[in-house]
Each structure stands twice: as structure tokens, then as C-alpha cells.
Amino acid sequence: MEKHRRIFTSSLIIVSLMLCSSAIITAQLTADFYASTCPGVFEVVRKTLKSAIMNEMRMGASILRLHFHDCFVNGCDGSVLLDGNNTEKLALANLNSARGFDVIDTIKSAVESNCSGVVSCADILAIAARDAVLFSGGRPWKVLLGRRDGLVANVTGAGSSLPTPFESVSQIIAKFVAVGLDITDVVSLSGAHTIGLAKCATFSPRLFNFSGTGKPDSTMDTDMVSDLQSLCPQTDDGNRTTALDRGSTDVFDNHYFKNLLNNKGLLTSDQVLFSSDEAATTTRALVQAYSNNPSLFFKDFINSMIKMGNISPLTGSAGEIRKNCRVVN
Ligand code: HEM
Ligand SMILES: *[C@@H]1O[C@H](CO)[C@@H](O)[C@H](O)[C@H]1NC(C)=O
Ligand SMILES: *[C@@H]1O[C@H](CO)[C@@H](O)[C@H](O)[C@H]1NC(C)=O
Ligand SMILES: *[C@@H]1O[C@H](CO)[C@@H](O)[C@H](O)[C@H]1NC(C)=O
Ligand SMILES: *[C@@H]1O[C@H](CO)[C@@H](O)[C@H](O)[C@H]1NC(C)=O
Ligand SMILES: *[C@@H]1O[C@H](CO)[C@@H](O)[C@H](O)[C@H]1NC(C)=O
Numbered sequence: 001m002e003k004h005r006r007i008f009t010s011s012l013i014i015v016s017l018m019l020c021s022s023a024i025i026t027a028q029l030t031a032d033f034y035a036s037t038c039p040g041v042f043e044v045v046r047k048t049l050k051s052a053i054m055n056e057m058r059m060g061a062s063i064l065r066l067h068f069h070d071c072f073v074n075g076c077d078g079s080v081l082l083d084g085n086n087t088e089k090l091a092l093a094n095l096n097s098a099r100g101f102d103v104i105d106t107i108k109s110a111v112e113s114n115c116s117g118v119v120s121c122a123d124i125l126a127i128a129a130r131d132a133v134l135f136s137g138g139r140p141w142k143v144l145l146g147r148r149d150g151l152v153a154n155v156t157g158a159g160s161s162l163p164t165p166f167e168s169v170s171q172i173i174a175k176f177v178a179v180g181l182d183i184t185d186v187v188s189l190s191g192a193h194t195i196g197l198a199k200c201a202t203f204s205p206r207l208f209n210f211s212g213t214g215k216p217d218s219t220m221d222t223d224m225v226s227d228l229q230s231l232c233p234q235t236d237d238g239n240r241t242t243a244l245d246r247g248s249t250d251v252f253d254n255h256y257f258k259n260l261l262n263n264k265g266l267l268t269s270d271q272v273l274f275s276s277d278e279a280a281t282t283t284r285a286l287v288q289a290y291s292n293n294p295s296l297f298f299k300d301f302i303n304s305m306i307k308m309g310n311i312s313p314l315t316g317s318a319g320e321i322r323k324n325c326r327v328v329n
Contacts, residue, residue: 028315029144033123038115045127048110052103053135057250060132061196062100067129068192068308069098070122072179073157075312077150078121081325084153091158096239097199101326104128108325121325122147126309133305136195138252141302144309148319151328165202165267169278172269179311181304186273187286188300189308193244193270194256200231201238203267208234219275221263242266257291 034041052059070080073088080088081104088094089101104121107128111119123145130143161179163172169186176186206217207229216225224246231242244266248255256270265271273283290297320329 031142033145048107067125071311082153083326087153088158093162136252147313149322165269185304188304197241254294254297
């Protein structure tokens with residue numbers, strides 16, 4: 001907890017500096033979208049998220065991932081938050097995995113009491129994702145706003161658009177390109193795995209009989225293999241969790257990339273960014289660059305987060321401002 005308090009304190013200093021930097025404006029979304037209609041939104045989101053993270057450090061990671069899973073499916077429209085039978089929550093990538101929905105509800109009600117019917121759930125996710133990075137020790141940026149909430153969830157879209165941990169570099173790149181992102185975005189945004197946890201089920205194929213070889217994945221450090229074999233026995237249900245960034249679990253830094261250089265990536269989809277043959281002509285050089293240049297990682301990560309936040313937003317009179325993030329009005 002002491003370490004977390006230090007991170008909060010230094011984050012607040014950085015936030016004050018951030019307020020002086022210039023606004024980034026794109027064609028559609030703007031940093032000052034709520035300047036007159038809900039000037040308190042940033043403070044309300046940050047305060048509410050802060051207590052959720054003080055309560056459970058992992059929550060920052062969970063909220064950051066929710067924004068990613070929102071944006072990749074029908075654009076950043078809050079669709080991941082909808083409850084119901086055919087919703088994105090039931091897709092493989094989210095079921096028993098995506099979390100933080102209660103925290104988004106708490107933030108939404110705090111925002112609604114501050115200014116009712118004004119701020120979309122999609123924008124709350126974007127602001128909260130930025131603050132989650134900040135509270136984990138990362139650098140701040142100006143979040144572009146003005147998204148409206150979608151009217152449908154897309155369970156098939158979630159099934160096909162979200163990358164899986166078992167895919168190759170080219171398959172992952174293809175899914176990013178499909179939403180207008182590029183190879184740099186793949187590598188910098190994968191750096192989000194500098195915080196948070198993953199279940200055994202998402203990496204256990206690497207531990208015992210990888211691709212039918214009868215052996216563990218040779219691109220996983222052998223001590224790490226032994227550790228994870230005991231954490232994830234083959235008879236277990238796959239629900240136990242471990243750090244995505246071993247050795248620097250809760251801190252938003254470039255340690256994730258250092259791990260990849262040392263065969264300590266957790267997911268196949270992490271380690272292939274450095275170790276696969278395909279990586280030589282696509283992602284490896286960036287992994288190396290980020291591993292020894294944290295400022296470059298932070299700069300590219302922020303740029304990619306803004307790009308990701310710009311995926312097909314609903315603006316103007318499209319969609320709606322949901323009253324409850326879980327249901328359409
Ligand atoms: C490049 C393709 C990606 C793949 C294949 C992938 C896959 C995964 C998987 C399998 C987990 C563990 C889920 C679980 O065990 O319940 C996870 C966790 C996480 N992912 Fe990704 N991810 C990718 C990209 C991203 C991106 C772009 C972001 C955000 C910008 C992100 C943020 C996170 C975070 C923060 C966690 C930890 C969540 C928590 O602790 O609750 N991931 N990811
Ligand atoms: C979901 O499906 C169940 C069983 O088919 C049905 O009873 C329920 O009303 C459905 N819920 C919604 C929100 O559509
Ligand atoms: C909204 O939140 C801001 C920032 O916390 C606060 O200054 C303002 O008084 C709040 N307004 C209402 C109506 O709650
Ligand atoms: C759901 O996603 C798929 C795949 O991206 C897309 O083709 C389809 O139009 C989407 N459906 C809805 C209802 O938005
Ligand atoms: C590993 O998997 C392959 C293919 O699924 C199988 O033929 C082989 O018997 C397995 N080896 C061990 C040691 O379990
Ligand atoms: C993992 O936990 C979830 C929720 O608690 C449960 O529904 C699921 O069955 C568990 N997974 C397995 C493979 O048992």
C-alpha cells in the first residue's frame with residue numbers, strides 16, 4: 001500500500017503538469033468536450049477509480065482492458081458493458097475474464113450525480129483507462145471525448161475481432177489492421193500487459209506439451225516453466241492467476257519488454273512479439289527499443305491509446321447517452 005500511495009502522489013504532480021500541455025484535437029473527438037456541460041467529470045472519475053484501485057490494485061489493469069475490448073468491437077461505444085443474452089460479455093475473450101463492471105457502474109453513478117445524462121459510458125471507460133495507467137505509475141495524456149453509447153452489443157464481433165493469446169504475430173497484426181491500427185500499435189499496446197493478471201487457461205498449453213512436441217514451449221524460461229507448472233497443474237480448472245509482467249506486476253513501466261528479451265513473456269501472444277520468426281520483420285525491433293527506452297514506450301503507448309480510442313466512435317446524434325451502462329435507455 002505504501003508503494004501505491006507514492007505512485008498516487010507522483011501521479012498527482014504529473015496531472016498538474018498535464019493540465020498545462022496543449023490539447024490534442026482530431027476531427028471528431030475533442031479533449032474539452034465536457035468543458036461546459038460537465039467540468040467535474042475528470043475529478044469525479046479519478047476519485048471514484050482511485051478508491052477502487054486502493055481497494056484492489058489489479059482493478060486498474062482490468063479497467064484498461066475493458067476499454068480495449070470495447071474499442072475493438074463495434075468501435076469505442078460502451079458495447080462491452082451491456083448485459084443480456086447475446087452480449088460481448090459472453091464471448092470467449094470476456095467470459096469469466098473481463099472484470100471491473102461494478103467499478104464502472106460506481107463511476108457512472110458518481111458522474112450522473114455530478115451532471116445527469118451528459119457523459120457517455122464509452123467516454124467514462126476512456127477516461128478511467130487513462131487514470132488506471134496513471135495510478136499504476138504511467139504517464140498521463142489528454143483523453144479525447146465526445147463518444148456516444150451504442151445501442152447493440154456484438155457477441156460474434158467480439159468472437160472474431162478480439163485477438164486470442166494463442167495467435168501468431170501476423171494473425172494479431174491482422175486484427176489490429178482491421179480496426180485501423182498498425183504494427184507499432186500492436187507492440188506498444190501489448191505493453192499494457194505490464195500490469196494485471198492472466199488465468200492459467202490462457203497460457204497452460206505452453207507448459208506441458210506445447211504444439212504436440214511433448215515438451216514445454218522452448219521460448220519460455222525454464223525456471224518460469226517449473227513455477228507455472230506447479231501453479232497450473234493439468235488437473236486444475238485453469239482459473240488460477242499469475243502476473244502478466246513477472247517481477248513488476250503492478251507498476252506501469254517497460255519491464256514487460258525486458259521480460260520478452262529474457263523468455264519471460266507469459267502468453268504466447270506476448271513472447272512471439274520477440275521470439276517468433278515473423279517477429280524479425282515485424283515486431284522484434286520495437287520490443288528491443290521499448291526494453292531499453294522507457295520514454296519511447298510511454299510516448300508510443302500514449303499515441304496508440306489515442307488511436308485506439310478513436311476507433312469508430314458514435315458522435316453527434318448517433319447512439320445515446322446511456323443512463324445505466326448495462327442497458328440501453
Ligand atoms: C495483442 C493482443 C492481445 C492479446 C492476445 C491479449 C490477451 C490477454 C489475455 C489472454 C489476458 C488474460 C485474461 C484472463 O486471464 O482473464 C489479458 C489480460 C490483460 N490485457 Fe490483454 N491482450 C492483448 C492486447 C491488449 C491490449 C491492446 C490491452 C490494452 C491496451 C490489453 C490489456 C490487458 C490488461 C491490462 C490485462 C490484465 C487484466 C486484469 O488483470 O484484469 N491487452 N490479455
Ligand atoms: C435471455 O434468455 C432467457 C432464456 O432464453 C430469457 O428468459 C430471458 O428473458 C432473456 N433475457 C433477455 C434480457 O433477453
Ligand atoms: C461536480 O464535481 C466537481 C468536482 O468534484 C465539484 O466541484 C462540483 O461541485 C460537482 N457538482 C455537483 C452538482 O455535484
Ligand atoms: C458485428 O461484428 C461483425 C464483425 O465485425 C460485423 O460484421 C457486424 O456488422 C456487427 N454486427 C452488428 C449488429 O453491429
Ligand atoms: C503431446 O501431444 C501430441 C499431439 O497432441 C500427442 O501425440 C503426444 O502423445 C503428447 N505427448 C505427451 C508426452 O503427452
Ligand atoms: C472458472 O470459474 C468460473 C467462474 O467462477 C466458472 O464458471 C468456471 O466453470 C471455472 N472454469 C472451469 C474450467 O471450471
